[in-house]
Amino acid sequence: MEALWSHLPALQIVIPLLGGVLVALVRRGSLAFALTLVVSWVLPVVSGLLLYQVLSTGPISYALGGWPPPWGIEYRVDVLNAFVLMLVSAIGAIIMPFARRSVALEVGERRSAWFYCMYLMCLAGLLGVAITGDAFNAFVFLEISSLSTYVLIALGRDRRALVAAFRYLIMGTIGATFYVIGVGLLYVLTGSLNMVDIAQRLAVAPPEQARAMVAALAFLTVGISLKLALFPLHSWLPGAYAYAPSWATVFLSATATKVAIYLLVRFLFSIFGGALDLRSLPVAEILIALSVAAMFIASFIAVYQSNLKRMLAYSSLAQIGYMMLGIGIANQAALTGGLVHLVNHAIMKAALFMAMGSLFYRVGTVRLTEIAGIGRKMPLTMGAFVVAGLGIIGTPGTAGFISKWYLAVGALDRGWWVLVFLLVASSLISVLYIGRVIEMAWFRPAADGLAEAKDPPLSMLLPLLLLAAATIYFGIDTRLTAGIAGEAAQFLLGGLR
Amino acid sequence: MQAFLAFADHYSYVITILLMVGGLYIVVSRSNMVKKLVGLSIFQTSVYLLYLEPAKIVGGTAPILAPDFTVYSNPLPHVLILTAIVVGVGTLALGLALVVRIHEAYGTIDDDEIKPQDGG
Numbered sequence: 167m168e169a170l171w172s173h174l175p176a177l178q179i180v181i182p183l184l185g186g187v188l189v190a191l192v193r194r195g196s197l198a199f200a201l202t203l204v205v206s207w208v209l210p211v212v213s214g215l216l217l218y219q220v221l222s223t224g225p226i227s228y229a230l231g232g233w234p235p236p237w238g239i240e241y242r243v244d245v246l247n248a249f250v251l252m253l254v255s256a257i258g259a260i261i262m263p264f265a266r267r268s269v270a271l272e273v274g275e276r277r278s279a280w281f282y283c284m285y286l287m288c289l290a291g292l293l294g295v296a297i298t299g300d301a302f303n304a305f306v307f308l309e310i311s312s313l314s315t316y317v318l319i320a321l322g323r324d325r326r327a328l329v330a331a332f333r334y335l336i337m338g339t340i341g342a343t344f345y346v347i348g349v350g351l352l353y354v355l356t357g358s359l360n361m362v363d364i365a366q367r368l369a370v371a372p373p374e375q376a377r378a379m380v381a382a383l384a385f386l387t388v389g390i391s392l393k394l395a396l397f398p399l400h401s402w403l404p405g406a407y408a409y410a411p412s413w414a415t416v417f418l419s420a421t422a423t424k425v426a427i428y429l430l431v432r433f434l435f436s437i438f439g440g441a442l443d444l445r446s447l448p449v450a451e452i453l454i455a456l457s458v459a460a461m462f463i464a465s466f467i468a469v470y471q472s473n474l475k476r477m478l479a480y481s482s483l484a485q486i487g488y489m490m491l492g493i494g495i496a497n498q499a500a501l502t503g504g505l506v507h508l509v510n511h512a513i514m515k516a517a518l519f520m521a522m523g524s525l526f527y528r529v530g531t532v533r534l535t536e537i538a539g540i541g542r543k544m545p546l547t548m549g550a551f552v553v554a555g556l557g558i559i560g561t562p563g564t565a566g567f568i569s570k571w572y573l574a575v576g577a578l579d580r581g582w583w584v585l586v587f588l589l590v591a592s593s594l595i596s597v598l599y600i601g602r603v604i605e606m607a608w609f610r611p612a613a614d615g616l617a618e619a620k621d622p623p624l625s626m627l628l629p630l631l632l633l634a635a636a637t638i639y640f641g642i643d644t645r646l647t648a649g650i651a652g653e654a655a656q657f658l659l660g661g662l663r
Numbered sequence: 664m665q666a667f668l669a670f671a672d673h674y675s676y677v678i679t680i681l682l683m684v685g686g687l688y689i690v691v692s693r694s695n696m697v698k699k700l701v702g703l704s705i706f707q708t709s710v711y712l713l714y715l716e717p718a719k720i721v722g723g724t725a726p727i728l729a730p731d732f733t734v735y736s737n738p739l740p741h742v743l744i745l746t747a748i749v750v751g752v753g754t755l756a757l758g759l760a761l762v763v764r765i766h767e768a769y770g771t772i773d774d775d776e777i778k779p780q781d782g783g
Contacts, residue, residue, distance in 0.1 A: 302743055309750045313757055320761060325768035326781055332761045336690060336699060339754050343707050346747060347683075350713050353740070 174219070175228040175241040178212050178251060179294050181205055186286035189279055198279035199266050202286060206262040209255035209293070217248040221650075227299070235299065236360035242299030246505075246654040250296040250428045253509050257420045258289055261516055264629045265413045267622070268523050272411040273321050281321055285417065288314040292425045301349045302359045304429060305342060308393065312338045315422060319410040330405035337392055337402040344389030351382035352437075361437055365661075368441030379442055386433050387449070394426035396490055397460035400483050407479035412523030415475060419482055420516040424508045427489055431505075434493065435658040444496075444662070453494035458588055460487030465595035469602070474532045475522050477599055478515065481558060484592065485511045491585070492573055496662075500576020501655035506648045507569035510557070510640060514566060517554035517633035521547050524622040524630065529615075534603065539612030541604075543619040546627055548607045550634035555600035557637040560593045565640040568648060675716045682709035694774040696765065700758045707751045714740045714747075 170177075185205035189198045219226060225244040229235060235242075243251070265282075273281045291311025298304050316338070320331035353359060355378055356367040368379060388399070395403040403423075407415045438444060464483035471477035489511070492504020522532050524547045529537065541548040557564035570589055577585035621627055640647050670677065682705055689702025723736035766772050769780055 302746075306746055306750065309754070313750075313753055316757055316761070320764070325765075328761055328765045328768055329777055329781075332696060332758065332765060335754065335758050335761065336703060339703055339707070339758075340687070340690065342750075343710055346710050347713060350710065353714070354717050359743075 171215075173228075174212055174216050175226060175243055175297055176230065178209065178216065178255075178297055179241075179290055181208055181212070182286045182290035182293065186283045186290065189286060190283040193279045195270065195275045195278045198282045199269075202265075202282040203262050205286060206255075206259045206289075209289070210252065210259045213248070213251040213255045213293075216243050217252050217650075219243075220245055220248040221653075236358050236363035239303050240299040240360055240362075241297050242362065243297060245650065245657055246431070247296045247428065249505070249650050249654050250425060250508070251293060253424065253512055254289070254292050254296065254421045257512050257516060258417065260632060261413070261416050261420070261520065261629050263625045264416065264520055264523065267626060268413045268527055269411060271527060272323055272413070277321065281318065281411070281414075284314040284317045284321075285414075287311075288318060288417075288422075292421055295425050296428055299361050300359050301352065301361055301364065302346075305346055305349060308345065308426075308429070309342055311422065311425070312342065312393070315418060318414040318418070319406050321414070322409045322411050324409045326405065327409035330402070330409045334402040334406045337399075341389045341392030341399075344385050344392065346389075348382045348384075348386035348389060351378055351385065355379065355382070361432065365437045365440050368437065371441065376442065379438070380447065383433075383438050383442065383447075383449075387430065390426055390430040390433070394423045394430065395483060395486060397456050397464060397483060397487065400460070400464070400486075403483060404476050404479040407482065407519075408473055408476040412475075412519065412526050415479075416516050416519040416523060419478070419519055420512040423482070423486055424512055427486070427493075427508060431493060431658065435496075436661055439658070439662040450494045450496060453490050454585070457487040457491040457494055458585075458592075460484055460490070461588070461592040462595070465592055465599065468599040469595065471599075472534050474525075474534055474537075474603060475519070477534075477603075478518050478522065481518075481596065481599065482511075482515055484596065485515070485558070487592075488569060488573060488589075491589075492569075492576065495573070495576045495580060495582075495585075496659070497576050497579050498652070498655055498659060499572050499579055501658060502648060502652045503569050503572025503574075503576055505654055506572060506644075506651035509647050509651070510565035510569050510637075513633050513636050513640065514554045514557040514564075517550055517630060517637060518558070520626070520630045520633070521551040521554070524626055527622050527626065528619045534606055536613065536615070538606055538610040538616075539608075540606075540616055540619060541608035542612060543616050544621045546621045546631065550630045551607070552604055553634040554637050555604065557641070559596045559600055563638065563641050565637050565647070567641055568644050572648065675712065679709050679712040679716065682706075682712070696762045696772045696774060697759070699774075700755060700762070703758070704751065704755055707747070707754075711744045711747060714744050 182205055189201050192198050220243055228241040230239040269278050269281055288311045291307045294307030295304050316331045316335045320328050352364055356364050358364050392399045461484050464480045468477045468480035489504045489507045492500045526532055557566040560566040560570040574586045574589055686702045686706030690699050693699055718737045718740035720736045723734045724732045726735040762772050769777050
């Protein structure tokens with residue numbers, strides 16, 4: 167037991183990786199699902215233990231294969247990535263029961279084993295990015311998750327899914343290659359790939375290397391921003407989320423962009439923060455300007471969408487703006503707000519997309535005009551949609567309010583009144599697009615085609631209701647979310663020059 | 664003469680950057696999906712050079728402890744790029760597979776001809 171305990175960081179990756187291979191070998195739909203379910207439920211136990219260990223005894227360093235860092239690959243778990251690991255694996259576990267019927271319908275019984283295989287690979291990649299302490303290893307995991315994501319998207323029913331996957335492949339690969347260029351420059355500068363080691367070496371680098379450092383910073387920021395769909399590098403996201411199988415969208419919207427944001431935070435604060443005076447560079451200004459643009463433009467576009475999955479995808483872009491805003495403002499309150507929004511948005515958006523998945527399962531459409539009066543036919547599904555939607559708007563008493571509250575406090579600490587105003591104004595736009603759906607679903611007479619519609623089976627309903635309840639719970643009791651996010655923010659800001 | 668020497672000094676980097684920009688330009692400017700993938704591959708390959716150039720030492724060997732050899736090349740970048748090549752091949756294979764499927768579904772591999780088929 168003692169031996170297993172010390173290998174927890176490796177298990178976090180090895181379990182989903184082996185699980186993926188096993189699922190591909192099994193090939194039978196129901197058995198593949200059962201295996202995937204077991205893997206998904208074991209992972210949060212592992213990351214929970216890691217988080218507990220980090221909170222009680224500090225960062226864990228795990229030398230992969232026994233090669234000590236900085237020569238070997240190190241898995242380094244501190245409070246920030248323990249938090250991200252917990253988020254990804256917990257979301258994966260909660261939404262897994264939803265998958266069986268949804269995937270069987272949309273991907274087909276015959277191909278569903280491949281779907282689960284790709285899902286587990288993607289999960290392993292995302293967890294790997296979060297856990298690794300090696301910059302190049304992070305690239306490999308990033309590409310493992312991206313390549314499997316392209317497949318997940320391409321398995322959508324609509325032929326447009328193929329085009330969306332192809333566009334994502336092009337953009338994603340450009341992003342990853344920019345990332346590799348950035349890491350290459352850092353490697354030339356420091357001769358090291360270990361993140362902690364790079365940070366230490368950069369901090370004592372001679373001043374004439376500053377220019378190369380800025381170039382590396384630029385490549386890394388642009389590359390990772392492509393992966394996390396920061397406005398205006400977002401063009402791949404709406405199509406990908408709209409045409410992927412419903413359950414893949416649930417998973418990706420809740421986890422993939424979050425892990426990319428984590429990676430950017432890691433580079434900005436833990437690696438460059440100690441080496442460059444980031445305040446003398448226009449990093450914060452650029453991030454804040456782009457975040458505000460995302461908050462408004464993406465929200466406006468969302469209002470005009472008739473495909474609800476596409477609408478929620480644009481809403482995701484706006485929400486990514488909120489997270490990046492917290493990173494741009496970069497003080498204790500705002501960074502806490504940005505990080506806690508990783509969790510809160512994951513919960514709310516997963517719930518919203520699951521409501522869409524349930525709609526599609528019962529009605530076969532997610533177009534706004536075709537779901538008039540659906541609220542009375544599927545009260546629990548659309549009720550959960552309303553709760554999570556209120557969260558996205560940022561109504562007090564929901565998780566979304568907490569994130570925006572911290573962001574506003576952070577902006578006020580800097581004396582940036584305008585930002586607070588913009589935060590509220592952009593939330594008002596989200597009232598429009600969420601309100602449109604609520605109005606259509608609850609305040610119209612039921613359309614003719616919907617007579618047979620009813621709430622989905624329990625395996626789909628329970629995860630949805632659980633996340634809707636979590637939206638409210640984390641709006642009231644924030645010890646778990648904002649507490650850990652606050653600690654992570656403190657840890658990050660402590661490393662700044 | 665000075666300028667020429669500076670150029671000759673950085674010759675391999677100049678080539679790398681030309682390939683990098685050229686590849687990226689093909690990705691952006693072509694609407695044929697196979698050509699896009701070709702550009703993407705050139706772009707990725709140029710980055711392999713970026714890693715390998717600083718690692719190569721003229722006359723250097725692999726780091727083998729033997730009395731005859733005193734100059735070693737750093738093997739790590741080569742290993743890294745081996746990994747990157749695997750990733751690149753995987754990406755290219757998946758991209759081409761998607762193009763095949765797109766051709767089956769749309770009858771064309773030209774981005775500009777696909778958009779009108781789905782109503783803009």
